[in-house]
Amino acid sequence: MREDYMQLTAPVFNVQTYSIHDGPGIRVTVFLKGCPLRCLWCANPESNLATPQLMTYGTKCTGCGRCLSVCPKNAISIGPDKNGKMIAITDRARCVDCGKCVDICPNEAREIAGKPMTVKEVLDKVLRDKLFIDASGGGMTVSGGECLMHPDFTEALLYAAKQAGLHTAIESCSFASREVIDQVFQYVDLGLLDVKHMDSDKHKEYTGVPNWVILDNIKHVYHDLKVPVIVRVPTIPGYNDSDENIAATAQFTRDELGPDVPVNLLPYHRLGESKNESLGKEINWSIEIPTDEHMEHLKAIVESYGLKAQIGG
Structure with missing residues (x-):
């Protein structure tokens, strides 16, 4: 690790304390700006660009x-x-x-959404909650945006957190070079990795990029780097919530990763719509919130493949 790693900076738009949905226990989730994907349903559209x-x-x-x-x-x-x-x-x-x-x-x-922060500034905020983190078996999660767009900063922050005795996780779309994956995941205890669609053409249509890099990276993280992962599926009605796509995701998880890898189904919510309005963006789409019955149906499909499934996470 370079000597000045605590002074590395990245654009941060939120340091969320008492987070209970981004890994085990009570956590602090650090949200970085900048993302290579452009998902129509993005819950944090203020994170798309790396600038304020x-x-x-x-x-x-x-x-x-x-x-x-x-x-x-x-x-x-x-x-x-x-x-x-x-x-x-x-x-x-x-x-x-x-x-x-x-x-x-x-x-x-x-x-203004986003400001440059150093590793030290972020870690100081995280460690204010260390008492709650330690008591609950929690830790720090780095999210976005896409934290892999800032590999030097993310690597340094994860390293610093490990030095402080924290469990580390990242939320990621896994769209990055193999070099970046290897650089960052060496200090990751848990990968919360999105699989947005199993059809590569539809994945590109909905997010702007194909899925083959993502799927290959997830397999590399789990099998070669030996990092535990949770497959997370943002469940978007009309886009990726068909029985066929959820079954294909479950089959990929079981056959290409392993039966012990859990799947979290994350129901669509509308928080991103109001954020788009605040950014001055036109909203010309309408996505329904999935019903509880539909989510339970999709959960049963995943479980039929012998996998542990959870709604939310």
Whole structure:
């Protein structure tokens, strides 16, 4: 490990404490910005780009106009939202995400998603919860975005966490070079690895990339690097929730990984839709939330392959 590893930086948009869904026990989950995929259903669209981004919240805005006076690009005006309420509206073509409007807003109606943080700054935040982490058998999880887009930082953060006695996990789409996989996973105790679709053409249509690199990397992590993995399937109605795709995912897990590898089915939720609105993006799709009955049906399919299945995780 390089001597200055504690000073390496990456764009971080959240350090979430008391997380109970990203690995065993109580954890701190570190979310990095930047992702090579563009999933239509992304729950964290503010994580797609590796640069800071302005997010606005019209429900909090009173239309006071203070932000207009500080914008260096004259990108803000007062106008009606879709319900006729007068609010500050940002011209995204002019906005440079400088954050001056955020600093002056009295109502917290604006924020910048993402800021550079050092390994030391992140680890200091994580270790504030070490008492709860240790008592629960928890640890630290690095997520995103895609943490493999920042391999030097992620490697250093995981190494530092291991030095501090923490269990480590990463949430990943596994779309990276084999060199990056080997670099990062040497300090990983558990891989929470997404399989979004077993049909490579559909995977590319829905996410922007084919799936063969992902599947090969998952096999490499489990068999060659000997890192325990949990296969996670974001379950998106109309896209990857067919019986055939879930069965194919279960068969891949059993035959290419092993019968001891669990599968977590993660039901779609709509948190990403409001975030897209806050980023000024048009939402021209509608995805239904899967019913409990449908999720139980898919869980039974996975279990029919002799695998342990869980809804959520």
